[in-house]
Amino acid sequence: MSVLALERSTAINAVLQASKVCQAVFRNLADAKAITKKDKTPITVADYSAQAVINTILGKTFPNDPIVGEEDTDELRGDERKPLREKVLELTNSILDVPLDENKLLSAIDRGTHPGGIKGRMWTLDPIDGTKGFLRGEQYAVCLALIIDGQVELGVMGCPNLPFDLKNKESERGCLFVAVKGQGAFQRKFSSSDELPIHFANISSPSEATFCESVEAGHSSHDDAAKIAALLEISKPPFRVDSQCKYCCISRGDANIYLRLPTNVQYIENIWDHASGSLLVNESGGTISDLYGKALDFSLGRKLKANTGIVASHPNIHSQVLDAIQQVIKKENINN
Numbered sequence: 001m002s003v004l005a006l007e008r009s010t011a012i013n014a015v016l017q018a019s020k021v022c023q024a025v026f027r028n029l030a031d032a033k034a035i036t037k038k039d040k041t042p043i044t045v046a047d048y049s050a051q052a053v054i055n056t057i058l059g060k061t062f063p064n065d066p067i068v069g070e071e072d073t074d075e076l077r078g079d080e081r082k083p084l085r086e087k088v089l090e091l092t093n094s095i096l097d098v099p100l101d102e103n104k105l106l107s108a109i110d111r112g113t114h115p116g117g118i119k120g121r122m123w124t125l126d127p128i129d130g131t132k133g134f135l136r137g138e139q140y141a142v143c144l145a146l147i148i149d150g151q152v153e154l155g156v157m158g159c160p161n162l163p164f165d166l167k168n169k170e171s172e173r174g175c176l177f178v179a180v181k182g183q184g185a186f187q188r189k190f191s192s193s194d195e196l197p198i199h200f201a202n203i204s205s206p207s208e209a210t211f212c213e214s215v216e217a218g219h220s221s222h223d224d225a226a227k228i229a230a231l232l233e234i235s236k237p238p239f240r241v242d243s244q245c246k247y248c249c250i251s252r253g254d255a256n257i258y259l260r261l262p263t264n265v266q267y268i269e270n271i272w273d274h275a276s277g278s279l280l281v282n283e284s285g286g287t288i289s290d291l292y293g294k295a296l297d298f299s300l301g302r303k304l305k306a307n308t309g310i311v312a313s314h315p316n317i318h319s320q321v322l323d324a325i326q327q328v329i330k331k332e333n334i335n336n
C-alpha cells in the first residue's frame with residue numbers, strides 16, 4: 001500500500017460527501033440565506049454542514065487527528081439561531097450514515113478549532129472556499145489537506161461547478177483534484193473514480209501567459225495585477241475565478257500564473273485557503289511562493305503569518321514574475 005493511502009481515500013470520500021451537501025444547497029440557492037460572521041464575511045448552511053460531514057468522516061477513521069477548520073459554532077448557538085441549526089442538522093443527516101443529534105452536530109463542527117502548529121499530524125479544512133462565489137452561483141471548492149510536522153502531505157479539492165474540460169462548454173461539471181507529496185497530481189470527475197495525471201502547461205515567456213486572480217477585488221488587488229501584467233507584457237485578459245479552483249486551473253494548464261496581491265496590509269492568509277492548492281501546484285510541476293519568493297510556511301498556526309500574498313507559476317517564469325511584483329510593490333511603498 002502506498003504512503004498515506006488510507007488518508008487519501010478517506011479524504012476523497014469526505015470531500016465528495018461534503019460536495020453533495022453544497023450541491024443540494026446550490027440547487028436552491030435563493031433559499032440559502034447567508035449570515036455574516038464577526039469578521040464580516042458570509043457563511044451559509046452549506047459551509048456549516050460540509051464542515052460537520054467532513055469532520056465526522058475524518059473522526060471515524062482518524063479519531064486522534066486534530067482539525068484546523070475555518071468554521072466554528074459561535075454564530076450557530078442560541079435561541080435565535082435554532083431554525084438555522086435545524087437546517088444544518090437536516091442537511092448533514094441527509095448525507096451521513098449515522099444521524100447526529102444537535103449536540104453531536106455542534107461538537108463535530110467545533111472539532112475544527114485546533115490552533116495548528118509545527119508538531120505532528122493535523123488536517124486543515126475549508127468546507128466551502130469561495131463562499132461569495134457560491135452565493136453568486138459561480139465557482140467554489142471544498143478543500144481538505146493533511147499537514148504533518150508543518151508540511152502539506154496530502155491535498156484534496158472538490159470543485160462542483162468546474163467543467164472537467166474548460167475548453168468544451170458541454171463538458172461535465174464536478175471535478176476532484178488530489179495530490180500526495182512525491183506521488184503527483186491527479187484530476188477525476190465526480191461521476192467516475194478514474195484519475196488522470198495533470199501538469200502545468202509548459203511556457204517559456206511570461207508574455208504568453210494567462211494569469212488567474214480572485215473575482216473579488218477586495219481579496220486580491222486587480223489594479224496591482226494589471227500593472228504586473230503590463231510589465232510582463234501579458235496581453236491576455238485576467239482569468240477571474242473564485243476559490244482554490246484557481247490552483248486547479250493552473251495545475252491542469254488552463255492558465256499559467258496565480259496572483260494573490262494583498263489589498264490591505266493587515267490581512268494574513270489562512271492555511272486552509274492555500275494548503276491543498278499549494279501541494280497541487282508543487283505536484284503538477286509548478287512553483288509557489290509568497291510575493292517575496294519565500295516558501296509558504298504552514299507550521300505557524302491557523303494563519304500564514306510569515307508570508308505576504310501568493311504567487312504560483314511555471315518554474316521557467318517564476319523569477320520574472322517575482323521581479324515584476326517587486327517593481328510594482330516598491331513603487332507603491334515609495335508613493336505611500
Ligand SMILES: Nc1ncnc2c1ncn2[C@@H]1O[C@H](COP(=O)(O)O)[C@@H](OP(=O)(O)O)[C@H]1O
Nearest residue numbers: 126128129130131132214216218219242243267
Ligand atoms: N481581505 C481579504 N484578502 C484576501 N483574502 C480574503 C480577504 N477576505 C477574505 N478572504 C479570503 O478569500 C477567500 C476566497 O478567496 P477567492 O477570492 O480566491 O475566492 C475566502 O475564503 P472563504 O470563501 O472560504 O471564506 C477568505 O478566506
Ligand SMILES: [Mg+2]
Nearest residue numbers: 041042070131
Ligand atoms: Mg469564509
Ligand SMILES: [Mg+2]
Nearest residue numbers: 126129130273
Ligand atoms: Mg476559504
Ligand SMILES: [Mg+2]
Nearest residue numbers: 070126128129
Ligand atoms: Mg470557506
